[in-house]
Amino acid sequence: MSALLELRDLTIDYRSRRGLVPAVRGVNLTLEAGQTLGMAGESGCGKSTLAMSVLRLLPKTAVIGGEVLLDGEDVRTMSWGRLRAVRWAGASVVFQGAMHALNPVLRVGDQLAEPITLHGGAGAKSSSPADVERAVGELLERVGLPRRHAKAYPHELSGGQKQRVMIAMALACGPRLVIADEPTTALDVMVQAQVLKLLAELVSESGIGLMMISHDLSVLAQTCQRLAVMYAGRMVELGPSAQVMHEPAHPYSKALAAAFPTVGDPASRMAPQGLPGDPPDPTNLPGGCPFHPRCPVSTVECESTDVLLRQADPGHQAACIRIEEVAGEPV
Amino acid sequence: MSELIRAEDLSVRFKARGGATARAVDGVELTVRKGEIVALVGESGCGKTSLARSLLGLVQPAQGVIRFEGEPLPTTAKGLKAYRRQAQLVLQDPTGALNPRHSVYEAVAEGLRIHKVPGDERELVADALSRAGLRPPERYFLAFPHELSGGQRQRVVIAGALALQPKLLIADEPVASLDASVRGEILALLLKLRQDLDLAALVVTHDLGLAWNIADRVAVMYLGRLVEVGPVEEVLTAPKHPYTQALLSVLSETPEEPLAGSSISTGPIVLSGEPPDPTRIPSGCRFHPRCPLVAAGLPEEMERRCRTEDVPILSGGQDTQVACHVAAARQPTS
Ligand SMILES: Nc1ncnc2c1ncn2[C@@H]1O[C@H](COP(=O)(O)OP(=O)(O)OP(=O)(O)O)[C@@H](O)[C@H]1O
Ligand SMILES: Nc1ncnc2c1ncn2[C@@H]1O[C@H](COP(=O)(O)OP(=O)(O)OP(=O)(O)O)[C@@H](O)[C@H]1O
Ligand code: SF4
Ligand code: SF4
Ligand SMILES: [Mg+2]
Ligand SMILES: [Mg+2]
Numbered sequence: 265m266s267a268l269l270e271l272r273d274l275t276i277d278y279r280s281r282r283g284l285v286p287a288v289r290g291v292n293l294t295l296e297a298g299q300t301l302g303m304a305g306e307s308g309c310g311k312s313t314l315a316m317s318v319l320r321l322l323p324k325t326a327v328i329g330g331e332v333l334l335d336g337e338d339v340r341t342m343s344w345g346r347l348r349a350v351r352w353a354g355a356s357v358v359f360q361g362a363m364h365a366l367n368p369v370l371r372v373g374d375q376l377a378e379p380i381t382l383h384g385g386a387g388a389k390s391s392s393p394a395d396v397e398r399a400v401g402e403l404l405e406r407v408g409l410p411r412r413h414a415k416a417y418p419h420e421l422s423g424g425q426k427q428r429v430m431i432a433m434a435l436a437c438g439p440r441l442v443i444a445d446e447p448t449t450a451l452d453v454m455v456q457a458q459v460l461k462l463l464a465e466l467v468s469e470s471g472i473g474l475m476m477i478s479h480d481l482s483v484l485a486q487t488c489q490r491l492a493v494m495y496a497g498r499m500v501e502l503g504p505s506a507q508v509m510h511e512p513a514h515p516y517s518k519a520l521a522a523a524f525p526t527v528g529d530p531a532s533r534m535a536p537q538g539l540p541g542d543p544p545d546p547t548n549l550p551g552g553c554p555f556h557p558r559c560p561v562s563t564v565e566c567e568s569t570d571v572l573l574r575q576a577d578p579g580h581q582a583a584c585i586r587i588e589e590v591a592g593e594p595v
Numbered sequence: 596m597s598e599l600i601r602a603e604d605l606s607v608r609f610k611a612r613g614g615a616t617a618r619a620v621d622g623v624e625l626t627v628r629k630g631e632i633v634a635l636v637g638e639s640g641c642g643k644t645s646l647a648r649s650l651l652g653l654v655q656p657a658q659g660v661i662r663f664e665g666e667p668l669p670t671t672a673k674g675l676k677a678y679r680r681q682a683q684l685v686l687q688d689p690t691g692a693l694n695p696r697h698s699v700y701e702a703v704a705e706g707l708r709i710h711k712v713p714g715d716e717r718e719l720v721a722d723a724l725s726r727a728g729l730r731p732p733e734r735y736f737l738a739f740p741h742e743l744s745g746g747q748r749q750r751v752v753i754a755g756a757l758a759l760q761p762k763l764l765i766a767d768e769p770v771a772s773l774d775a776s777v778r779g780e781i782l783a784l785l786l787k788l789r790q791d792l793d794l795a796a797l798v799v800t801h802d803l804g805l806a807w808n809i810a811d812r813v814a815v816m817y818l819g820r821l822v823e824v825g826p827v828e829e830v831l832t833a834p835k836h837p838y839t840q841a842l843l844s845v846l847s848e849t850p851e852e853p854l855a856g857s858s859i860s861t862g863p864i865v866l867s868g869e870p871p872d873p874t875r876i877p878s879g880c881r882f883h884p885r886c887p888l889v890a891a892g893l894p895e896e897m898e899r900r901c902r903t904e905d906v907p908i909l910s911g912g913q914d915t916q917v918a919c920h921v922a923a924a925r926q927p928t929s
Binding site: 306307408422423451452453454455456457458461479480481482519520522523524525526527528529532533534535536537538539540542543 | 638639640744745774775776777778779780781782783786801802803804806807808809827828831832841842843845846863865866867
């Protein structure tokens with residue numbers, strides 16, 4: 265049986281005035297139903313680009329190489345009709361900053377009703393207004409909002425409530441895969457916890473696959489079984505959340521994990537950890553390991569060796585030639 | 596360390612839609628001493644920005660006094676302008692705070708010109724930039740905001756504030772819009788400025804990790820009031836107020852672990868509902884409609900107090916203080 269989602273040697277370049285911008289540079293990944301995967305990495309490393317490619321939502325300037333398989337079917341070669349069906353019922357995306365994308369002049373309920381009417385789903389028996397309305401109400405309750413919010417306009421809702429509406433929207437047609445791009449960024453701690461709890465419940469109740477994107481490792485570790493860390497368009501580490509968070513095998517993951525301290529950990533008290541140097545410019549990537557200009561443990565060899573993922577532990581890989589030494593010490 | 600700024604019984608109110616009054620800040624006592632870093636934390640809408648802005652004289656308090664070095668804040672435009680040189684504001688979004696058509700040099704020199712700071716302008720700008728970690732400063736003079744990274748932009752904003760040699764920085768979510776890797780560098784800069792210049796800071800944030808990283812004390816705000824104040828080590832490792840306990844509990848990734856020093860061991864306490872409405876502050880303890888202790892069941896007399904008796908206002912001093920009837924009953928001394 266084929267996996268829910270499989271990426272094979274995925275590459276994505278943007279054509280731009282600066283020439284080709286390699287945003288994703290060879291990513292391999294599998295996600296099964298009921299699994300949760302977190303994707304971390306700093307701004308510009310290619311997280312959103314990768315997510316958009318799964319539903320062929322990239323702009324025309326994007327050049328895609330490799331394969332994107334949903335249930336074994338290549339998204340890149342699907343007909344438009346098939347793709348539309350897949351976009352609602354197969355897989356759906358909660359976009360980055362999407363809560364600002366709600367239509368300000370339409371009631372929330374009407375926005376939720378649209379995909380249900382068009383594509384069926386959310387348990388609506390038919391596309392009659394009464395059935396759709398009932399389905400919208402159930403959908404709102406499922407994301408922890410009262411049914412009466414169907415009548416609300418977006419500006420009458422708080423940030424956390426809008427984000428719940430966006431999640432409801434993504435769930436409208438019962439997708440088997442949900443991709444959530446920064447679903448809690450800009451929400452405060454308690455509302456963030458509410459949204460994360462909701463996502464976790466949805467996964468355990470309905471066995472959907474969840475890919476969650478964030479620059480905050482600790483947010484991902486709370487919700488996801490596995491964590492992938494991206495740097496300069498490549499996956500540089502992949503493994504069980506607790507291991508990537510607490511025993512990272514790649515120096516970059518280590519810096520990322522240290523940037524979000526654990527409250528109560530004496531090592532980080534009065535000692536904020538940063539990562540010196542600038543994020544890489546995708547149009548001008550350094551040779552060898554792309555992290556070497558900022559890596560605290562780089563060697564001469566790193567400047568010329570193109571480092572691919574290698575095994576750190578069973579089920580845990582990292583792209584670093586000094587993997588043994590790095591993985592040895594905890595954060 | 597002596598007292599630098601103090602809010603006494605401070606209230607800030609806004610006229611909300613429909614003529615109701617929003618009590619955004621509703622009786623706050625808080626002190627920041629010279630060279631001290633205080634983190635002000637709490638959920639969205641609890642009044643952090645309103646409190647910070649009133650400390651800068653940007654909003655007129657409805658009630659109460661703010662003293663800077665013992666003197667009430669000036670009320671004249673001229674007096675306030677002089678005051679704002681000593682207390683500088685750093686905002687969350689560095690891009691919004693910088694004029695896209697002004698070079699880095701102009702951005703930093705602007706404040707010097709407004710406040711007619713004596714001395715060689717070029718030298719002052721260069722000094723502020725290098726203190727903010729932009730070195731060598733000359734390299735950045737002619738750069739424009741769009742040519743800088745987010746972290747560099749925030750450094751320019753901080754340099755603009757530093758050029759005026761303030762005694763207090765009020766930073767509203769200074770790293771919220773920055774990348775993980777840059778976050779640590781900016782926080783380290785705030786610590787270094789405290790060390791080198793004895794600069795005090797009030798850092799507004801909803802990131803408790805930030806407080807753990809750089810603050811001496813933390814003040815936890817809920818619906819216009821401080822509910823717990825004290826040294827970071829105490830408040831964040833052994834929180835006594837049910838609201839602080841809930842905030843901390845949702846941070847831990849290992850839900851099984853009990854919070855040190857608290858009676859709670861049942862995993863994250865995710866408070867339901869949205870942040871409450873400052874136009875309708877509940878009677879009694881303002882946290883009671885969401886309080887997990889009330890929900891779990893308290894002795895009848897205690898529950899009556901939670902629902903009907905307001906909790907005394909904390910003095911905002913140096914020792915740990917908690918605004919909760921139950922916590923007070925557990926520690927009769929405080
Ligand atoms: N339409 C486009 N044309 C050209 N380059 C683009 C385009 N969209 C993105 N890029 C570039 O591709 C790279 C990856 O961008 P992407 O949005 O995937 O990053 P990200 O990891 O999601 O970042 P963030 O955390 O800021 O959301 C960046 O260098 C970005 O500048
Ligand atoms: N100018 C204003 N007019 C009316 N109400 C206001 C005004 N400014 C703030 N408020 C209200 O006062 C309360 C406190 O707002 P404030 O901005 O101080 O919160 P905050 O703690 O800084 O929140 P956040 O974390 O979202 O920045 C909120 O309910 C807000 O709606
Ligand atoms: S390969 Fe070398 S430069 Fe790259 S992360 Fe490992 S040690 Fe650092
Ligand atoms: S006073 Fe009562 S309602 Fe308020 S926080 Fe304490 S226990 Fe909860
Ligand atoms: Mg993105
Ligand atoms: Mg604010």
